[in-house]
Amino acid sequence: MTMLNYDPHRLIDDRFRREGPGTPVVSRNERTILSMLWDRRELTRSALGAQLDLTQQSVHRIISQLEERGLIRLGPLEPPSYKGKPSPRLLLNGGFGCTIGIAVNTDSAGICVMDFAGTFRTASLSIDKMPVEAALSAIEAAIPPLLEAMHARWDDVFAIGFAIAGFLVEGTRYNPPEPLVEWSTLQLGPYLADYFQRPIWTENGANMSTLCERMLGVGREVSNFAYLSFNYGFGGGIVLNGNLVRGGFGNAGEFSGVFHEGEWENRPTLAALLRMVARHGVQVSTIADLSRRFDPDWSGVSEWLDLVAPHHTRIINMLAAVIDPEVVVLGGQIPTWLAEQLIARTTFYSKPRHGISRRMPRLEPSQIKGETSAIGAASLPLKESFF
Structure with a gap:
């Protein structure tokens, strides 16, 4: 795999796609609904319909399709604020899949496993002065305990987000500080996609922390x-x-x-x-x-x-x-x-x-403590594909 043909969207497993090989994972209207559920967390079906420029029948159809695919689940019925029937609460289904976030700092690495509903676990380890291959081996060894804690398996991993300190040069190659100079020669997208056998989204560490704040904090x-x-x-x-x-x-x-x-x-x-x-x-x-x-x-x-x-x-x-x-x-x-x-x-x-x-x-x-860059890295594939 080379930089010229590297596109993480093309590497998404067919089981996560909307209609099989080559199709998107969600439609535009589905993405809109999923984004609203991520940001607001406690929407009912009736409240959702009132905020969309869609017919009630269209909203019910989209929700049914999302539920059938396992992206959302219906929660308890909520009494209406006006006359009418109770409406079910809509919840993101964490069991649909999960992502992994990896953040390489100058002397440490953060790792995050996040499910589709935004629940996550993190870990950190020292990679001070480690060569690239040794650092990746240590990172890989730290992932299974996090998956187990999240009741997930490698097969559930939709994609991986990867953050590294430094500015973007071209493609997925970054120019990090001196302690990470060995990483500066790599096109990280294709290199890590081959290593982990998963789609890889890359960003610099500061942007990943910003995305963490967007998805889980002030944003x-x-x-x-x-x-x-x-x-x-x-x-x-x-x-x-x-x-x-x-x-x-x-x-x-x-x-x-x-x-x-x-x-x-x-x-x-x-x-x-x-x-x-x-x-x-x-x-x-x-x-x-x-x-x-x-x-x-x-x-x-x-x-x-x-x-x-x-x-x-x-x-x-x-x-x-x-x-x-x-x-x-x-x-x-x-x-x-x-x-x-x-x-x-x-x-x-x-x-x-x-x-x-x-x-x-x-x-x-x-207000978000711990491995913010790794948390943001885990949320990037979700944001790019679903939300």
């Missing part, structure tokens, strides 16, 4: 938000009208690009924080270790905040001016306390005009 409440991903480096993602923005070259959200070379060391990266606390004698060796053991009283933390806060403020104001998000989420591997401190130090540049101020985004730490 269920608002349609327009930005996500700041604090990791070894610093990047993020943008969601507009409910969709992840990738840009003309696939690298929307590379927020580090607003800093010139002389400012590079002052970006709000956790690698810079790691170096700073290490100079003060704090014994932490990896970003994962820093996030897990973080202590606000460590020497060097206040120094890092003083250094990076003005640059963080610049990013926030740039986002407010350019994409006008409702919310900016601070996520990635940043500890919540640090995110809250950066928020407290943020200043908006906009000034009132004629006594009226322009609305500014709400700033908040991500």
